[in-house]
Amino acid sequence: MNKYIDFFEELLIEDDWSYQKNTDGDRCYLSAHCRGKNTQKVLILEANPPSSVIMCFVYSCLNVPQIYHASVAELVCRINHRLRVGNFDFDFTDGEVRFRHAFDIEDGELTQAMVSTMRDNALITSDNYYPAFMAIMYGNKTAQEALAMVDTSNAEQQEEAPPNAVDIDASSIDDTTSIVH
Numbered sequence: 380m381n382k383y384i385d386f387f388e389e390l391l392i393e394d395d396w397s398y399q400k401n402t403d404g405d406r407c408y409l410s411a412h413c414r415g416k417n418t419q420k421v422l423i424l425e426a427n428p429p430s431s432v433i434m435c436f437v438y439s440c441l442n443v444p445q446i447y448h449a450s451v452a453e454l455v456c457r458i459n460h461r462l463r464v465g466n467f468d469f470d471f472t473d474g475e476v477r478f479r480h481a482f483d484i485e486d487g488e489l490t491q492a493m494v495s496t497m498r499d500n501a502l503i504t505s506d507n508y509y510p511a512f513m514a515i516m517y518g519n520k521t522a523q524e525a526l527a528m529v530d531t532s533n534a535e536q537q538e539e540a541p542p543n544a545v546d547i548d549a550s551s552i553d554d555t556t557s558i559v560h
Contacts, residue, residue, distance in 0.1 A: 381407050383426030383433055383489065390494050391424075415506030416536075422502060424494070431485040435465075435497045436477050437505040441512055443474035450515045451476065454522035458508055465501055467508070476512060478505035507533050 384400070387409050391398050398411040408425035423436040443451045448471055455467045455476070465480035480501045484493075510532065514525035 381426060381428060383428075384409065384424075386489055387424040387426070387494060390491050393491075394495070413502065415502060415509075417506050417509040420502065420505060422498065424498070430483075432481055432483045433489065433494070433497075434479065434481040435501045436479050437501045438475070438477050439505055439509050439512075441476045441509070443469070443476060443512070443516065445474065447516050448474065450522050451512060454511055454515060454525060457522055457526050458511070462504065465504060467505075 384407050388398075388400070391409065391411065396411050396413075398409045401408050401410055406425070406427055408423050411422045411424075413420055413422060418439050418441075420440070421438045423434075423438070425434045425436070426432070448469075451474075452469055452471070455469045459466045465478060468477050468479055469475070478501050480497050482493075482497070508529060511522075511525040511529040514520040514528055515522065518525070518528075520528065
């Protein structure tokens with residue numbers, strides 16, 4: 380029994396999310412497809428005893444061709460330097476980009492607010508920076524130019540309305556594509 384996975388399930392059910400429970404050896408996680416303002420994403424909530432670390436990953440269906448690896452790695456570094464929580468990971472092997480947020484709750488008590496905040500921050504952050512990755516791969520921008528473009532766009536949108544972690548329920552997305560390795 381994994382009390383954290385059970386806790387994640389209760390929260391997703393309460394928030395009316397469609398999700399799948401996955402096991403891969405000793406690894407257990409929940410996955411949910413969702414759509415933000417910029418891209419479709421897969422949310423992963425994971426916790427594997429005996430560790431007391433809970434993890435949230437967001438995969439944005441983004442695999443970077445090798446020709447752009449150096450620029451995307453620079454972008455990831457520039458973004459991560461400014462983030463207060465969470466970070467982007469970039470895998471040079473296959474070009475995968477993901478957002479990761481985790482914390483150790485050893486001797487603490489996990490609350491719904493903690494998980495909701497972690498989930499929503501990860502979804503919003505990954506969605507807000509997605510256009511920067513696209514600007515490098517399809518707009519011929521440098522990492523610095525792509526980041527400046529996204530900063531301008533996000534500032535304009537923030538003046539209009541507060542960010543939403545998810546615009547469309549996961550049940551509306553075709554889940555035939557697996558992103559998690």
